[in-house]
Amino acid sequence: MIKIQQNTLYGEAAARIRDMINEGKLLPGTRIPEKQLCEHFGISRTPLREALKVLASEGMVELLPNRGARVMRLTRQMLEETYNVMGALEGLSGELACRYATEAEVADIQALHYQMMAHYQRREIRPYFEFNQQIHDAIMAASRNEVLKETYSSLSYRIQRVRYSTTMIDEYWDQAVADHEAMIECLVARDGERLGSILREHLRHKLVVAAASGVIDESPATSAT
Amino acid sequence: MIKIQQNTLYGEAAARIRDMINEGKLLPGTRIPEKQLCEHFGISRTPLREALKVLASEGMVELLPNRGARVMRLTRQMLEETYNVMGALEGLSGELACRYATEAEVADIQALHYQMMAHYQRREIRPYFEFNQQIHDAIMAASRNEVLKETYSSLSYRIQRVRYSTTMIDEYWDQAVADHEAMIECLVARDGERLGSILREHLRHKLVVAAASGVIDESPATSAT
DNA sequence: CTGGCTGTTTTTGTATTCATAATTCATTTT
DNA sequence: AAAATGAATTATGAATACAAAAACAGCCAG
Numbered sequence: 341m342i343k344i345q346q347n348t349l350y351g352e353a354a355a356r357i358r359d360m361i362n363e364g365k366l367l368p369g370t371r372i373p374e375k376q377l378c379e380h381f382g383i384s385r386t387p388l389r390e391a392l393k394v395l396a397s398e399g400m401v402e403l404l405p406n407r408g409a410r411v412m413r414l415t416r417q418m419l420e421e422t423y424n425v426m427g428a429l430e431g432l433s434g435e436l437a438c439r440y441a442t443e444a445e446v447a448d449i450q451a452l453h454y455q456m457m458a459h460y461q462r463r464e465i466r467p468y469f470e471f472n473q474q475i476h477d478a479i480m481a482a483s484r485n486e487v488l489k490e491t492y493s494s495l496s497y498r499i500q501r502v503r504y505s506t507t508m509i510d511e512y513w514d515q516a517v518a519d520h521e522a523m524i525e526c527l528v529a530r531d532g533e534r535l536g537s538i539l540r541e542h543l544r545h546k547l548v549v550a551a552a553s554g555v556i557d558e559s560p561a562t563s564a565t
Numbered sequence: 566m567i568k569i570q571q572n573t574l575y576g577e578a579a580a581r582i583r584d585m586i587n588e589g590k591l592l593p594g595t596r597i598p599e600k601q602l603c604e605h606f607g608i609s610r611t612p613l614r615e616a617l618k619v620l621a622s623e624g625m626v627e628l629l630p631n632r633g634a635r636v637m638r639l640t641r642q643m644l645e646e647t648y649n650v651m652g653a654l655e656g657l658s659g660e661l662a663c664r665y666a667t668e669a670e671v672a673d674i675q676a677l678h679y680q681m682m683a684h685y686q687r688r689e690i691r692p693y694f695e696f697n698q699q700i701h702d703a704i705m706a707a708s709r710n711e712v713l714k715e716t717y718s719s720l721s722y723r724i725q726r727v728r729y730s731t732t733m734i735d736e737y738w739d740q741a742v743a744d745h746e747a748m749i750e751c752l753v754a755r756d757g758e759r760l761g762s763i764l765r766e767h768l769r770h771k772l773v774v775a776a777a778s779g780v781i782d783e784s785p786a787t788s789a790t
Numbered sequence: 791c792t793g794g795c796t797g798t799t800t801t802t803g804t805a806t807t808c809a810t811a812a813t814t815c816a817t818t819t820t
Numbered sequence: 821a822a823a824a825t826g827a828a829t830t831a832t833g834a835a836t837a838c839a840a841a842a843a844c845a846g847c848c849a850g
Contacts (some may be wrong), residue, residue: 344829346832347630348630348834349833350618350833350834360840360842363748372839373801374801374802376802383834383835384834384835384836385835386794386834386835387609387833387834389615389803390614390615390618393575393615393618394617394618394619394621394622396619397619398622398834399712399715404843405572405573405802405803406801406802406803406842407801407802407841407842408802409800409845417603418711418712420713421710421712421713422712423652424657424710424712424713425657425710425712425713425716427657428653428654428656428657428713429650429653429654431653432652432653432765434647439735452820454748456767463827465583485646485649486646487645487646487647487649487651487720488648488649488650488653490624491650491716491720495712495716513653541785560794573803573804574803574804575803575804575839593842598831599831599832600830600831608804608805608806609802609805609806610805610806610832611804611805611806612803612804612805614833630833630834631810631831631833632812632814633831633832640794709838730807735843
């Protein structure tokens with residue numbers, strides 16, 4: 341895995357800005373004031389600007405020449421595109437996981453699944469999401485592909501702020517759980533092809549839900565103030 | 566598409582360093598001397614270091630804290646992982662292209678295919694590669710997914726230096742061409758599912774060829790001098 | 791009152807400077 | 821002679837300084 345430079349100032353700054361964006365402390369489309377952030381972090385502009393460059397190449401912020409950095413806005417279009425790509429990557433992770441996961445890993449994932457199901461039964465949405473995420477991460481880890489993992493998490497970061505802010509529609513929730521049931525079956529049976537195709541479709545449903553709730557920016561590409 | 570800042574010094578520097586790496590002017594594992602490159606580009610260290618940060622987050626170089634930047638070395642493992650991920654992305658591009666490509670685009674891709682085939686018949690490897698790449702790019706473009714395109718090209722850049730440096734083994738070449746024949750069929754028939762699965766496998770063969778030729782770094786993670 | 795122009799302020803992009811960590815090379819010691 | 825120590829050199833990381841571009845405010849003309 342590519343080491344994130346947490347020990348350097350610019351690495352630290354990048355991590356903190358990422359968090360601020362995901363926590364909603366920096367709003368999409370708003371200008372990121374260099375000076376203010378420098379003072380807030382207690383660092384000079386050099387490392388801060390380096391951090392912004394990194395975040396820009398991660399797609400978290402956009403850099404307008406001579407006009408500073410803005411938090412990247414998530415349009416419906418971008419979200420759809422991103423979900424599709426993440427779906428493809430998850431599909432690969434499933435295929436590979438079936439090939440490379442140890443029995444212990446499969447058992448762990450099964451355990452996570454049952455815990456998730458418990459929260460589903462009780463309609464406990466937050467814990468459900470937690471375990472859901474853990475399952476997908478565990479499959480990713482079992483795929484033994486660091487490039488895949490990095491690529492996926494980079495995309496995941498971009499949409500983090502909307503990912504779990506959706507209210508669950510029962511119909512979608514049932515579908516997602518049905519997918520998960522099938523996923524576990526495939527994993528146990530080591531049916532990589534089928535697990536792959538389930539995972540490739542799995543996220544597609546989510547998009548509809550996200551689009552329905554008001555979390556994304558439907559307005560045209562006018563620069564927000 | 567995320568605009569690459571070609572007008573700024575750091576953007577220019579990043580582009581030139583990328584090219585230098587792909588052209589073999591900067592060797593994998595070798596240290597990138599900041600001062601020397603600054604003089605070569607006629608810029609100060611600030612924009613150069615910003616460029617290096619960007620390249621690091623693209624996976625082109627690795628940054629060792631207090632020890633400068635090195636050109637990322639491609640191990641067999643990494644190449645395999647990257648090809649797998651690119652395969653998944655190409656698979657998605659195929660699926661989407663079948664859905665969204667205009668008839669004109671399909672016709673263009675077909676034309677490219679026949680030009681490529683002509684070079685295959687004459688065993689003209691360089692032009693063959695050119696058209697091959699153009700076909701994959703055209704499918705990517707027809708997929709109407711900018712996130713996909715960006716993600717793919719980022720990975721593509723990383724392995725650019727080995728991608729077309731392989732000598733073609735006839736057996737592999739024939740297989741690749743057979744894939745391409747099938748791909749065109751699927752595209753014309755708008756059979757996204759099948760095109761997807763062909764493309765997901767298409768790159769896998771390439772790996773074997775690359776591994777066979779000596780272009781990748783099989784040695785353990787000792788720092789090259 | 792509105793729209794555009796000009797001078798000022800602010801902000802961004804780049805260069806330079808400073809501090810610190812790493813490397814080199816000579817010297818010393820065994 | 822080889823290894824180890826330590827001073828000198830060099831390179832990196834970060835802060836500051838400076839130049840240029842954009843944003844802003846006030847003014848004037850219509």
